Amino acid sequence: MKDSLGFKKNMAYHILFLCIVLIGINQVFHKKQGQENTGAADGRLESRHSYSYSDILGAGASFPFPLYAKMFEAYRSEHKVRVNYQSIGSGGGVRQIRVQTIDFGATDAHLDDKQIALFKSEGKEILHIPIVLGAVVVAYNLKGFKNLKLNGAVLAGIYSGAIKKWDDEKIQSLNSNRNGESLPNKNIIAVHRSDGSGTTFVFSDFLGFSSDSWKRNVGIGKSLKWFRGALGAKGNEGVTQQIKNIPGAIGYISLNYALSAKLPIAAIQNADGKYILPSIKSVSEAASGQLPSDARVRLSGTATGGKGYPLSTFTWILVYKQQAYKGRSVKQAKELKNMLAWMLQADGQSLASPLFYAPLPKKAALQAKSILSRMLFNRQNL
């Protein structure tokens, strides 16, 4: 049987079938190679060769992106080294560094023990370098009610649907002794991030730390199973917009969004019982304690005392301790280390506060530098 162009119709099906088989083989082959070789099959490695020698390639968290963009721009004009950073999200950053297609990853949530073990099983050791701190802010929309005070247990109640009204006893008891101001008998609308986010992680971490039932029933993560009445909005900007729109709404966003939207901000009770408003200072203060040697610490999930704001977090850059991988040169590794050291110095750190990130306090900065000095190229210190 031939059609007008002279093809055997069967042949068309055969060729189509062949295409599918070829694609399938290619897939399986890539997958296998990836398992043996921990991700050799990635196009980005090839594409790297087209960059100039001194390019540094990074990917990950979007939360510190505005700051990193500023830092890398400044670094480029000072040191003539270009840093190419893709803000694809923390999860993507971890995945990319795991398959070794980039020089550094960036994340808002440090690797947990399970992930560390996973890396270890592939013979890889990751260093966490804290760069700056950020804060998650609880903003709300209640006309005429300023200086709201909240604690972790009440927030957990609001975000699990147990506390439904603004004049609930539990909120009242934290906000007594007001002259003239009273909490309205209004429904609370709890707004949360609908996209997977480090902000949600920090927020839920603090709620889990403050409330056992939250830890048990909801848990800690970048995306959660929220109660039915909670309202999801995409991105910091989406949550901010919904808080602005809806009277009686409450939501958590990163500090810079709350400040630029001029939303009222709640003071949060820390482990010393003090109600602390988020500010660059109180966020830095939260990290003033002794850090573990690998800097993997969740400030939001540990007791924060003194003048520290409890909903604070580090944001980290992830690099391999062993820099000799995937045909990288010593020069490349050195460039990376110099760049990271620059970020930790006053040059880099001074860019943080104008963009509402908190610079590392002294002790943490020293710790970060000492972690950085563990970077190796084969057996040689960088």
Add this chain to the structure above:
Amino acid sequence: MKSMMNRKRADRLFRGGLFGAAFLIPAVLLGMLLSLGIIFFDEFSEIGFQYFFSSDWDPVNERYGIIVFVVGTFLTMFLALGFSIPFSLAISIFTGEIMYGTKIATLISQLLSIISAIPSVVMGLCGLFVLTPIMQDIQLALGYPPYGTGFLSASMVLAIMILPFSAFLGREVISLVPKDLKEAAYGLGATRLEVIRYVILPYAKSGIISGFMISMSRAIGETIAVTMLIGNSNYFPQNIFGTTNTMASVMANEFSEAGSDVYFSAIVGIGFSLIIISALFSLTARKIIKNFY
């Protein structure tokens, strides 16, 4: 003689080129399905069969079920289609028949093509800044919680976004209805409404329906605008203002931060299921339409 050989070879090359181009699309589609499927089924033992039947989506406890998203996807799609059908039909009749060839019709067509070129994030933002405050007022007046977002808001914006596809195709097929058919009907004393109803629409039916099918596919896949407006709650909507989620929205929301391999596979699985489901849907729809006419 030689030139004859060359021409034959050119003909063969031409044929080969056409053949390759035509089969590129199915090959790409199948390749995509395959690569998504491989990632999905890699962790399928962890995800389990309840993936397709459960409405419980809980990444923290690694429980994944997509039925809410499937329902949400079709709910917004049908509602958006329902909103857009009357407008799309009216526009195609207006520009393809009543005002065909006039400046007004051209202007309307040009405006429509501008709508189809608006990035969906802009549509979403417009919805968020303009539509949701209005919806909130309505919800407050009716005694519902003033979310503003929800599948109703999402469908309304979606309806505008899918409208140009069916309206364009409708206009084209309506303008192609033979003049003598129409004139014969007028000659028999039919009114304009009767001509449109009994001559033009039946003649252009298949083209109009194809337009709606394209609109539907577009509605199933629309991501950003819907994500911004649907309220993103992983539950079935409780009322007409309820919030829910669609398959594309969940992917857009959670893909970039999916840490564990199982979670990642579960999200890739949504993409896989979305392709399968929309393919099945469009096949069935075609079949039903064929049986009807």
